[in-house]
Amino acid sequence: MKLIFEISQRHRHAAVQAPRPTDISLDIPKELRRTSEPQWPEVSELQVVRHYTQLSLRNFSIDTNFYPLGSCTMKYNPRGVHKLAMTREFLQRHPLAPVEQSQGFLSCAYDLQQMLASICGMAAVSLTPMAGAQGEFAGVAMIRAYHQDRGDHGRTEILCPDAAHGTNPASAVMCGYTVKELPTGADGNTDLERLKAMVGPQTAGIMLTNPSTLGVFDQNIKEVARIVHEAGGLLYYDGANLNAILGKVRPGDMGFDVIHLNLHKTFATPHGGGGPGSGPVGVSQRLKPYLPIPMVTRDEQGYRWLTEQDCPKTIGRLSTFMGNAGIVLRAYIYCRLLGKDGLHRVGEFATLNANYLMVKLQQAGFTLAYPQRRASHEFIITLAKQAKNLGVNAMDFAKRLLDYGVHAPTTYFPLLIPECLLIEPTETESKEELDRFIDIMIALLDEAQNTPETLKNAPHSLPVRRLDDVKAARELNLTWQPGE
Amino acid sequence: MPYIPHTEHDIQTMLETIGVTGIQELFDEIPKALRIESLEGIPEGLGEMDVSRLMLEKAAQDRRGVCFIGAGAYEHHIPAAVWDIASRGEFMTAYTPYQAEASQGTLQLLYEYQTMMAHLLSMDVSNASLYDGASALAEAVLMAVRANRHSHSKRILVLGSLHPHYLQTVQSIVRAQQIEIEVIPFSAQQGTVDPATLAAYDQQDITALVIPQPNFFGGLEAVDALTQWAHAHKALTIAVVNPVAMAVLKEPGQWGDSGADIACGEGQPLGIPLSSGGPYFGFITCKQEYVRQMPGRIIGCTVDSNGKRGFSLTLQAREQHIRRSKATSNICTNQGLAVTAATIFMSLIGFDGLKKVAENCYANTHRLESLLTQISGVERLFTGPYFHEVALRLPCKVEPVLQQLLAADIQGGIDISPYYDSLKQENALLVCATETKTDADLVYFAEQLKRALHSTV
Amino acid sequence: MNHVPSELRYSKSHEWVRLEGNGIAIVGITDHAQSLLGDLVYVELPEVDTSLKAGDEAGVVESVKAASDVYTPVSGEILEINEALATAPELVNDDPYGHGWLFKIQLDDENELEELLDSDGYEEMIAADDH
Known part of the structure; x- marks a missing residue:
């Protein structure tokens, strides 16, 4: 398909989209003025509409495809939520608008803070982090602020399981910590003996996901919390997998001191082709003074902002205004639609779907990474056997699934399971859709045995075949130039 | 049940397949003491009609006048087509384009976005966006510390006329990495920074100089002289600019003799509604020589196995999912949907x-x-x-x-x-x-x- | 089977060292290391004139799906780096012990080489890793 620049014609404008020329001439010194014109497209409105509509058709999305992408919780994003969040008054509210003209938005943010705190079993929540990774940063920064505030300066290490998301160690390093990798036990639980050996007066905290990225619930969690707390460290909960336990278990009850949530996963806000996300943080009582600003509070006059004046120990501001407010609004609306019973059922049906899929795939001949364990909301199959015997690897399966109109599961993560697919169906998929996926997987297994080339060369039916990533990285072409 | 499609019959069949008698049994690996029976503090669910009424009442309390x-x-005015198209499910409900073959729509759009931003700012390369303006500046500061091999001080000079929230954000994000932020006061008459003020730092090791244009007061800084000073002292220049202003003001790539090294800012004016402060998007662009230090996702143009043009994420080895604790940043998302809108906006206007x-x-x-x-x-x-x-x-x-x-x-x-x-x-x-x-x-x-x-x- | 020349010394982190005489050595990564990484797309090298201790990070080799630190197996001062790798990182894949060398180093102490693995030792190590 052509680039928008390649359908451009000199002096063609979408005239109705620009304001009228002005009669004031710019009184700006010449040396501060722009002199060149950038190579931007010059196209009509219809050309723009058609170009981007056609581009959209070259995407997989939840609205068009089953998306069993482990760790990403690709559930249905309700249309009603989007439509209401796009109400004119919400869109037109300036972030610095006076609180008198903001009570509607502020009340939603305040109520969401309260609801998320209840859901997680935490004392307080700040909504400002703009994505999961920024929530992680905020969480670890609060752990750091807590230790420093107590004059406990010897704590320089954060522990992360070897199966952790890459953002965990990266966030800890951004907060000035050294990361120590904690090995996982053979059953998928934290190895308590190794943990005991690794904690000490140097331990600032531990970052955990539970259920873990291996798709199992860490049964030792209370013991982990005890060991880390006794060593003087704090526990950080990566909320990536909260969908598995929503309404069933609260991270606060497990002993966690700080948590971030991914509203774009558990609370069904759209992924948008890679963002915006939103990563609110919740904390136990002792970390409350350090929460990032701004937050919303309520007093006799109504709702108002909490800023640095109210929270002198805050880790500070993480965005120009208050993070991804529009996403916060969507999560609020989602919570109101589902209510307490609806939210409670999310974890149940996400788990039901995952376990059903896991059992059926095992029956079909696939190898589970943890066959003796229940699936949480996701599970792992390993194709190590197929890779060795048939020369067909996890990537080949993933690419071939695309031909069948199914988005590939997460591949090659977590790193410690060879040739793995991490599969998360979510609660919004019907049994028919799961059965269709199982049939496709069986067909793929058959292809792997009989016509392995079909897999190795997949995909066959998409707009492009497999792309040359090596060329992309060696001969960087990141910007279109005229004449290309 | 809201958004859960299972019939009673489905549930029974699925439970039988798994070999359990009820859904609760699926949670039997979770210690009993930890399990809760119901959620407290959450109101009862409402139908879409009732929630609509509730939200319209709330909306009515906001913005008047x-x-x-x-x-x-x-x-700014946002053409109708912008969010009509950006809200298409194929854009809005797609994931990060890791599976390139199933994401050519998003990937090509992001490549077009990178091109438009690079050309608007006369910089060599752009990434696929960061969270917002203030956090983009924080990333730019961290990037400058990695990129400036001549400087070992990790000292950053910031014009005092920078948006105060940007300064606060930078401070909270870079605080733990021993980076020193020094604020250069603005002139009480001009509301801009007199380049001569920088003479106080002539003999010092400075990693980068942050120049906002226009500044927080709307005023225009002497970008050429400031950039020249930075380069003469082996400091990198970080430009923080308003993209709409770039239509009339000198763009960062033209500042001084050799241009700013990194240019970033807030993308909101390009078709994104005010919406209480977000989601917006931050943009970041740089000279080619610093591209490997640029954080976040970057899209490259390449070919498929038939030699046909296609697009994919590139330079991923810098990112957290591969490089983990040694990544250029912990950043994982970009603001894909906002960038989709901005790209359509820029094409239209x-x-x-x-x-x-x-x-x-x-x-x-x-x-x-x-x-x-x-x-x-x-x-x-x-x-x-x-x-x-x-x-x-x-x-x-x-x-x-x-x-x-x-x-x-x-x-x-x-x-x-x-x-x-x-x-x-x-x-x-x-x-x-x-x-x-x-x-x-x-x-x-x-x-x-x-x-x-x-x-x- | 990966090529392991017998005249070189090896580190556990998959670098090789060749003594050039006059206390100068050349360092690269092994055939085994390059084959594990796959097609390299970028090589980051130390700056000339920097002094490094054995075990210090001296650069990064990057493929599409992995990035791996390079550690200098010996202490000394960097004399020269392989500039060709800036535009042709594939040299490391194609000729890891020849045109794909990484840097030249002025050794602080030639005896450090004795602490490294010989080719038999390195072959044993990678054979053990495979199991």
């Missing part, structure tokens, strides 16, 4: 249109300034040229005046005195009038301000 607030977020927007913003704010300064006691706080925002001095405290304007359905700007020690004694108001304001709006504002001052002074 005319907005003259800028300060980092600007009201074209550079010619963007220039008209910029000129109208300039014209409206200057007209407003001339109307307001005709009121007795109202004058400009600073001299010197400005773009589409201007700081005014009122004859009395700002807050009560804003309250009175509010009663007349005017959001009359913001009180900036509390942000700066040097302005604490001033009654400083920052106002902005974009292309969305009519002559009647401007006149009405002037009338109401006059009335408010009359009753307050």
Whole structure:
């Protein structure tokens, strides 16, 4: 398909989209003025509409495809939520608008803070982090602020399981910590003996996901919390997998001191082709003074902002205004639609779907990474056997699934399971859709045995075949130039 | 059940397949003491109709009247096609384009976005976006520390005329990495930084200099002289710019003899609604030589196994999912949907249109300034040229005046005195009038301000 | 089977060292290391004149799906780096012990080489890793 620049014609404008020329001439010194014109497209409105509509058709999305992408919780994003969040008054509210003209938005943010705190079993929540990774940063920064505030300066290490998301160690390093990798036990639980050996007066905290990225619930969690707390460290909960336990278990009850949530996963806000996300943080009582600003509070006059004046120990501001407010609004609306019973059922049906899929795939001949364990909301199959015997690897399966109109599961993560697919169906998929996926997987297994080339060369039916990533990285072409 | 499609029959069949008697049994690996039976503190669920009513009631409590607030977020006209197309499920409900073959729509769009941003700023390369303007600057500072191999001090100079929230954000994000942020005071007359002030740092090891253009007060910094100073002292130049202003102001790639090294800023003015501060998107661009230090996702053009053009994420080995604790940043997402809207916006409006927007913003704010300064006691706080925002001095405290304007359905700007020690004694108001304001709006504002001052002074 | 020349010395982190005489050595990564990484797309090298201790990070080799630190197996001062790798990182894949060398180093102490693995030792190590 052509680039928008390649359908451009000199002096063609979408005239109705620009304001009228002005009669004031710019009184700006010449040396501060722009002199060149950038190579931007010059196209009509219809050309723009058609170009981007056609581009959209070259995407997989939840609205068009089953998306069993482990760790990403690709559930249905309700249309009603989007439509209401796009109400004119919400869109037109300036972030610095006076609180008198903001009570509607502020009340939603305040109520969401309260609801998320209840859901997680935490004392307080700040909504400002703009994505999961920024929530992680905020969480670890609060752990750091807590230790420093107590004059406990010897704590320089954060522990992360070897199966952790890459953002965990990266966030800890951004907060000035050294990361120590904690090995996982053979059953998928934290190895308590190794943990005991690794904690000490140097331990600032531990970052955990539970259920873990291996798709199992860490049964030792209370013991982990005890060991880390006794060593003087704090526990950080990566909320990536909260969908598995929503309404069933609260991270606060497990002993966690700080948590971030991914509203774009558990609370069904759209992924948008890679963002915006939103990563609110919740904390136990002792970390409350350090929460990032701004937050919303309520007093006799109504709702108002909490800023640095109210929270002198805050880790500070993480965005120009208050993070991804529009996403916060969507999560609020989602919570109101589902209510307490609806939210409670999310974890149940996400788990039901995952376990059903896991059992059926095992029956079909696939190898589970943890066959003796229940699936949480996701599970792992390993194709190590197929890779060795048939020369067909996890990537080949993933690419071939695309031909069948199914988005590939997460591949090659977590790193410690060879040739793995991490599969998360979510609660919004019907049994028919799961059965269709199982049939496709069986067909793929058959292809792997009989016509392995079909897999190795997949995909066959998409707009492009497999792309040359090596060329992309060696001969960087990141910007279109005229004449290309 | 909301958004759960299972029939009772489905549930029974699935449970039998798994070999359990009820859903609760699926949670049997979770210690009993930890399990809860129901969620407290959450209201009962509502149907879509009832939630609609609730949300419209809430919306009615927000925004009335005319907005003259800028300060980092600007009201611009957004063509209807922008969000109509961006809200297509194929864009809105897609995941990060890791599976390139199933994401060519998003990937090509992001490549087009990177191209438009790089060309707008006359920089070599752009990434696929960061969270917002302030956090993009924080990433730019971290990037400069990695990229400037001549400097070992990790000292960053920031013009004092930078948006105060940007400064605060940078400080909270880089604090733990022993990076020192030093603020250069702005001139009390000009509201901009006199490049001669930098002479105090002539003999020192400086990693980078942060230059906002326009600055927080709408004023225009001497970008050439500042960039020259930075380069003469082996410091990198980080530009923080408003993308709409770039239609008329000298773009970072042209600053000084060799251009800014990194240019970043807030993308909101490019088709993103005000929406309480987000989701917006941050942009970051740089010279080719620093591309490997650039954080976040980057899209490259390549070919498929048949030699056909295609697009994919590239330079991923710098990112957290591969490099883990050694990644350039912990950043994982970009603001894909906002960037989708911005790309459609830029295509629709074209550079010619963007220039008209910029000129109208300039014209409206200057007209407003001339109307307001005709009121007795109202004058400009600073001299010197400005773009589409201007700081005014009122004859009395700002807050009560804003309250009175509010009663007349005017959001009359913001009180900036509390942000700066040097302005604490001033009654400083920052106002902005974009292309969305009519002559009647401007006149009405002037009338109401006059009335408010009359009753307050 | 990966090529392991017998005249070189090896580190556990898969670098090789060749003594050039006059206390100068050349360092690269092994055939085994390059084959594990796959097609390299970028090589980051130390700056000339920097002094490094054995075990210090001396650069990064990057493929599409992995990035791996390079550690200098010996202490000394960097004399020269392989500039060709800036535009042709594939040299490391194609000729890891020849045109794909990484840097030249002025050794602080030639005896350090004795602490490294010989080719038999390195072959044993990678054979053990495979199981």
